[in-house]
Every structure is written in structure tokens, then in C-alpha cells.
Amino acid sequence: MSSGELTIEQKAVQQQLHTLYHQHHNWLFSWLTGKLGCSTQAEDLSHDTFVRILRKQQVLNLCEPRAFLTTIAKRVLSNHWRRDQLEKVYLEVLSQMPEYFEPSEEERAILLETLTEIDRLLDGLPIPVKQAFLYSQLDGMRQQEIAEKLAISVTTVKRYLVKASAHCYFSIAVD
């Protein structure tokens, strides 16, 4: 879809974002700098916040734009902290691995992004449901194996897998 063929709605989205950016970017930047104590990171995260809003591609009903921005920015911020934690653990583990095991900078960035992503996608599910999902999706374990590992029935494993997948891929709740 080329930019020359924007629908009316897309134009409205762009216009709104434009306004939001101009009126509140500096405010958001200071708010984030206060939280992070680092202006470079604050700049990155305020950018991420706007990117996130842009991705939604919806005209927003904004009575309180700053409250709205804060909500999104908080999400970006918690994502950032979580990624930071995961990165530290990842690097620490990596340092204990045999030397051949050295992913490139780019690979690392992708791995961390994916880890943070999985973490967020599974957020809110009970621990055993998450575990069942990871065993299945990351380790390719069969339901029987997962059942033994988690000491639950195969039927429960199957239910957990459907629940976790629905949550993870489509953000819907299934019981």
C-alpha cells in the first residue's frame, strides 16, 4: 500500500499522531527522563511510545492525551526494564557457555527481542500453563512428556496448550 493512496481514516490517524507528537513529545520526554535518569534512553523510549500508537492505526478518542500517553509509555517502560533484566541474565549465562557459542550482535538483539516478546505474550497466564506452552513450542515435547514433567494429566496439558496458544497468538481467553 503506497502512501499516495491513504484512506480518509489513515489520514486522520496521521494527523492526530502529528498533533499528539508536537504538543506532548517534550512533556513525554521529560517524564521518561525522570523515570530512567538517562536522556538517550528516554529519547528512544518516547520514540517507541509513538511508534506503538502509530501501529494501532486507529483514530483515538483523546480527552486526556497525557494520561493516554502515560499509559502507553508505562507499557513501553516496563517492557524496557523486562528486556534489560532478560538481557543481563542472557549475557551472564552466555559468559558461562563454551566459547564457540557466540551469537553476533545482531543475533543477540533478535534473540532478546524475541525473549521479551514471549515473556509479554504469555504475561498473565498461570505458570504451569506457560511452562506447558514453552515445553511444547520451544522444546517440541509431546503432551505425554509434558504431562509427566508437570505431573498433570494429558487432558490438562492439552487444555493448557490451547489456552496458552489462544492467549499468546490471538490475545483471547479460552478455558
Place this chain on the structure above:
Amino acid sequence: MNARNTESPNAQNGLGSVSDNVPTDISPQIAKRAVEWLVDVNEAIDKKADILKALQEWRDQHPDHERAWKHIESVNNRFGMLDVVAKSVAHSSVTHPQMISRREMIKALSVALFAGGAAWTAKEQTPWQQWIADQKTGVGEQRTVQLADGSQIEMNTDSAFNLFDNTHQRGIHLVNGELLISTGLERNHKPSRPLTIQTSQGSLVTSKARFSIRLYDRSCQLSVFDGSVEIKPILANDNTQTIKAGQQVNFTKDVINKPLPVNLNSIAWAQGMIVARGMRLKDFLTELSRYRHGRLRCADNIADLRVSGTYPLASTDRIIAAIEASLSIKAHYMTRYFVTLKPATS
């Protein structure tokens, strides 16, 4: 790339996030059906071709079916990029959701990474309990401990326990691994009080028995060879059950499963052996991994080969060599810590 990604205006960010691309306009019914397909496809072994064919028919039925499936595939492609280190971080971040302290995570992970075995996730109990345990064995180590009352405890690889003795109970707290315990069986010996074994799932009490207890991530296995042992799951204190000689049983915090006939091979380790009878190669390697550092695994297409034999645990490298010869497969060593068995021809 799926249709959603090409619509995304966010091309400048090379690491586009999947979760922001969730196709929200797909109906929950279709979404649910799509994930059920995923679960079925992952589970399919012999009938994989049939299931994939049926899935294709479903995908062809409606563009939304296809979009839902494409979305699942795109997320899975991302997951597929994780390497072993990242996977272990993912597992641990799930079992330790708060990540209160990085050091705890590291310890948990080191256990997971270097204890080998099925344990690519951090164990449920707090790892430092292992470092401060009264008695412990390293990976590949086995040891016998004699208690003051004459009870004998044989410790398998990577095991740890604490002793406690108070006015109410004397006993041991199993923190990790597997023990073979003999108590009250010696001639001229009558212990004054029963012996209690506490585990993360429940406690065992016996006055006279020879039995083994093995701790898994979320369950325990008790095998009784002589005498009898009473189980009390932590969350079901009134649900106690006595397991008699010749029985083995798996139990969790709230459930005691049906007892099965005991498998003597399960304590071959006490003789320094590992015994397999028509065991799946993958399961055998999982078992063998408990006795060596690093990771030992096999290619999916040979996972179901059967292993039979009695092997001395003294050298796991020699066991690997023996299986290579008997199953016509080849071990690929990437340092001695990462071993992958593959078909000999590949």
C-alpha cells in the same frame, strides 16, 4: 512475511513486534480453531501427513482461516530463532516470574544448564538450598551416607539433602536428586522413632523399609523394595497412602497416582549401572544426561530408536560410543558439553 507485516507502517524498525500485529479482526472462534490445529499438528506423529492435509483444507475454506494460520506461523518463526541459551532464559523467566534477584536466576540457570538431564528449566526449589545442603553429590557422583541410627542412604548423581532431628521427628529433607534409603532393616536394630523424608511434594514416613525417592520438577517417584512407606502429599494431608514392597508410585503436592509394579532397573545406579529395556533413545539420553555435564540430545528422526542394554555409568562417553555402534548413529561433539546424536549417514 505475512499480510499483516506488509501492512505495518513500521518498516523502519527491523525488529517488528509480533504482538502488535495480532490480527484482532479474526473471530475468536476461528482463532480458537487455529490454535487447536496447532496443538494437533505438534502432537501428530504417525498421522502427520493426514493432519496437515486436513489443516490445508481448513485453511482453504476461508481467507480468515488462512490469515489466522499465517499469523501463528509468523510468531512460531520468531520462536524458532531462539538458541539453547535463550530457551533456557525463557523457561527460567517463566518459573521465576518476579526475577527478584539476578543471582538467583543465574544459580537456577546454572543448575538447569549444567545439571543436564531433562532439566532445561530451573528446578522448582530454590537453588541455594542445594549449595547449603548437608550432603550433596555432584553430577556423575554417587555416594553412601550412614546415619547415626544405622540407616543407610545412597545418593545418586546431582543430589542433595539436609538432616533434621528434633523432638517430633528425625529425618531428611530431600532438596534435589534421588536417594536409595535403607532403614530399620539391620539386625539388632530398632529405630526409636520413624524416619521422615520431606520433599517439595510431600513427606514420607517409615520405620522399616528399603526404598528410593526421586525428585522431578513437579512430582516425586517413590519405589519400595522392602517394608512399607507412607506418603502424605503436602496439600492433601488427610490423603495418606501406604506403599508396600514391590510397588512404585508417582505423587505430587495433592495427588497420589495409582501404584505400579516396582521397576528394579530404576535403582541400577546404586550398582553404578544404567539399564535400558527397549527404551526410546530420547528418553535414554535424558536419563543418561543426569550423569554428565552439558547437553546430550538426538536428532528428531532417531528419537524413537530403541535402546537396550546394561551400561556402566563410570564413563558416559563410552556409553555414547556403545550406542553409536549398536544403533548405527553418530555422535557430534561440539566441545564435550554439547553432544548431538544424528543418523550415521548425515
